Amino acid sequence: MTTYFNEMYQGKSVRPPYARLEDWMKSMPAELRHMKQAEAEALFRRIGITFAVYGEGGDPDRLIPFDMFPRVFTSSEWSRLERGIKQRARALNAFLVDVYGRGEIIRAGRIPSRLVYQNAAYEKAVAGFRPPKGVYSHIVGIDLVRTGPDDFCVLEDNCRTPSGVSYMLENREIMMRMFPDLFRENRIQPVEQYPELLRRTFASVAPDKCDGEPTVVILTPGHFNSAYYEHSFLADLMGVELVEGQDLFVEGGFVWMRTTEGPRRVDVIYRRIDDAFIDPLCFRPDSMLGVPGLMDVYRSGGVTICSAPGAGVADDKAVYTFVPEMIRFYLGEEPILQNVPTWQCGKSDDLKYVLEHLAELVVKEVHGSGGYGMLVGPKSTKDQVEAFRARIIADPGNYIAQPTLALSTTPTFVAEGIAPRHVDLRPYCLVGERIELVPGGLTRVALTEGSLVVNSSQGGGVKDTWVLAE
Amino acid sequence: MLSRTADNLFWIARYMERAETAARLLEVGSRIALLPSAAGYRNEWDSLLQASGNADAFARKYGEPVQRNIESFLFFDRDNANSVASCITTARENARIVRTALTAQVWDALNSAFQELRHLERTPRSELELSRLTEWTMRHAAMVRGAIDATLLRNDGWDFLNLGYHLERADNTARLMDVKYYVLLPKVDFVGSGYDNYQWTTMLRAMGAHRAFHWAYGGEVTAAKIAHFLILNRQSPRSLITCVDGLSDHLDRIAKAYGTCTPAQEAARAMREGIEALTVEDIFEEGLHEFLSRFIGVNADMGALVRNTYLDGDR
Secondary structure, X not given: OOOOOEOOEEOOEEOHHHOOHHHHHHOOOHHHHHHHHHHHHHHHHHHOOOOOOOOOOOOOOXXXXXXXXXXXXXXXXXXXXXXHHHHHHHHHHHHXXXXXXXXXXXXXXXXXXXXXXXXXXXXXXXXOOOOHHHOOOOEEEEEEEEEEOOEEEEEEEEOOOOOOHHHHHHHHHHHHHHOHHHHHHOOEOOOOOHHHHHHHHHHHOOOOOOOOOOOXXXXXXXXXXXXXXXXXXXXXXXXXXXXXXXXXXXXXXXEEEEEOOEEEEEOEEEEOOOHHHHOOOOOOOOOOOOOOOHHHHHHOOOOEEEOOOOHHHHOOHHHHOOHHHHHHHHHOOOOOOEEOOOEEOOOHHHHXXXXXXXXXXXXXXXXXXXXXOOEEHHHOOHHHHHHHHHHHHHOHHHEEEEEOOOOOEEEEEEOOEEEEEEEEEEOEEEEOOOEEEOOOOEEEEEOOOOOOOOOHHHOEEEEEEEEEOO | OEHHHHHXXXXXXXXXXXXXXXXXXXXHHHHHOOOOOOOOOOOHHHHHHHHHOOHHHHHHHHOOOOHHHHHHHHHHOOOOOOOHHHHHXXXXXXHHHOHHHOOHHHHHHHHHHHHHHHHHHHOOHHHOOHHHHHHHHHHHHHHHHHHHHHHOOOOHHHHHHHHHHHHHHHHHHHHHHHHHHHHHOOOHHHOOOHHHHXXXXXXXXXXXXXXXXXXXXXXXXXXXXXXXXXXXXXXXXXXXXXXXXXXXXXXXXXXXXXXXXXXXXXXXXXXXXXXXXXXXXXXXXXXHHHHHHHXXXXXXXXXXXXXXXXXXXXX
């Protein structure tokens, strides 16, 4: 039987970061807890944070469940995580500059050429182009799980447009509003500077042609998108315009937005739409979401696009395996955070192992996300395992497998009271002229007993994440 | 401000005002229908549809203009873009798109109107009196308006909202007055009769101006006084001149904020001067219906000019 690391309790004793939470937890009668939970839900609904899940019917104004029990790190735990996250973000950006440039890592034989140049996420359209400050991925969301007191593994990297940061900020706001005493008793490092740091990050990568204060915008696919709330929330907190493709046009080598006072030049675009849709002249011709001619302006240095087109090749699940190698190659350092051992079903030895141990493994599609199209072997029925086996055999290159990880648990409010539930962590590392990380992130929690899938599309919830001051 | 944001704000106001008008039309119709009907008259409900410019769409879907169908059409029908349900839904959707340009209170007001609407739509029609539907609509329109006035920053977004309100209200007042024309048209000799006055009074009630009219004028209800009240009196909140004043004032505020004057400001000024120079006699000489038709046209051109100048982003 697997043992899971409980972040609050070691046997009967309480680990130091949670010391002050035990009294709080015990002093809260069930009625008060229900009242607070209802209050939190009303606040979320009022603010308008809702989450629509792709491909599901039902209420488009559904809320992601919020668990009031915070997840806590000490400052020393965090400082090690911080070093590991920043190290990884630097290496991933160095890799992107390299593979769209000279391709040194491939020439050195440290990563197979096929994996990069044949990759669907590799954009030939930007080969040879170096974005301002050499940054491709301006927001690196790194999904981490904890398996022991000092053991953190990276599950995956998100180099394009990782979502969820609005929950990090709103979860904190709501906790501060509902439990001010907790914040007086615990010294919790703030996260509210995130939007300002994000704005500065974008401003720091403005193109050379920009003179004066750069105009930054967020480009959204529109209000039908499930993350629209987050787009408008960030625009509001950064004080920048939230634009759709139709609000922008290209003229004279620059990008302009249509305003009530006439056209206004745009210098930095934080796009929340995929590469394939940003410019119908360059990528998908049927895209209604993008801006015709945008890529020409980008390549001539008239505008910065964040994340840079082509950044996706670094967060591919097959490329993931080589990130420790990147850290050694570009930075000459040993990785601080470990990868999860990964089998590539495309390799015959690996495939053989995976098929023999399918019931113990987690199998994912290389390009999948959001917890869709995956198999959690130990939690699946025999029939489900066999059905998945057939899918893997049909297209082995499309799958990777990892051991089922012993995700740590934290106490969580559930119907019966308080019980341990499995959690992961997504911090948001900002890369511009400087590398910044706010002390916190999004903790996702699998609310179903025993479940290891924390994705909100699969019934996961969220928690406030605390990093204590020294 | 993004042109699209301004456009959304402009249409939030137009749709809320339009929802209110649909409700007022229903109110006018139901009161006129309480009169004993005289054979040979044009159907009163039909006149409503004529005035609202929806007669063809209605006929295609429902055929005979009977009260229940008209209620469905003007309140619940999603196929009718001008029904109360369509207007409130669209206004709320526009608000969702420009959430950050609105205060929490304005969003709350729009969102709760929408949530209650969904509840009304699930309620059996037998439990819904017409008066309940019209009062409900006016109450929510007032709540949105109140939230805007009490909480919104007085920036260009506020001006675009108000442009929407004034343009739409001017159009609606003119159309509501025109109902009277369609009702009366067949028998000119009814002019000045008790029946005629009853209809004018109904019109005032529908515009929520019955009491206000008496405070302002007193004495007999006459066509001339009412035309003056609804067209030329600056005390009347729904009169055409009040709307044109608001339109011109808000356009001037925008010109000042942006530091440029455009043909839109000039056109609004000309519109204001035109209506200021009028007397009731002038209007009756031209013919009330003719005057109103002309006004509706000028007002629509004004709306197009605002769109071209500010809301289309040079597309």
